[in-house]
Amino acid sequence: MGKSTTRVKQAAIDAGLDIEIITLANSARTAADAAASCECHVGQIAKSLIFEGAQSGALMLILVSGAHELDLSKAETLFGETLGRADPKRVRAETGFAIGGVAPIGHMCPMPTYMDDALMGYKTVWGAGGAPETVFEVTPQALLAATGAKLFSNV
DSSP states (O other): OOOOHHHHHHHHTTTTTTEEEEOOOOOOOOOHHHHHHHHOOOOGGEEEEEEEEETOOOOEEEEEETTTOGGGGHHHHSSOEEEOOOOHHHHHHSSSSOOOOOSSOOOOSSEEEEEGGGGSSOOOOEEESSTEEEEEEEEEEEEEHTTTOEEEEEO
């Protein structure tokens, strides 16, 4: 288990989550790939997206259902400021995760976190385990509690 995956496992333990990080045979870099590998609906994939506030410069974690894209034109209304994609080098340096393997928990830095309310409609959801080929399954309620996320409507 790599450093990032170990950090996710420890964050889960610290949050009281009982998860198993699974290493997939193939990369789960896209929601469709992850859903196929996990044999679940694409909407059950909790994509962990890191954005940067245009005004504040602060990083923000947004958990989006794999069935959705984040509408950045609504960002100011939803998150209080316009958002832009964060630089991958900054994401790696500050969160400890490389793009494609960003997990919903286990970040090296605290940041505001938001969760697509569509994820709440599933019995379980799947998040990245800290590397592109790792995932874990959790209830959306437990993920919401573990991340301290604020729910938002992405439709």
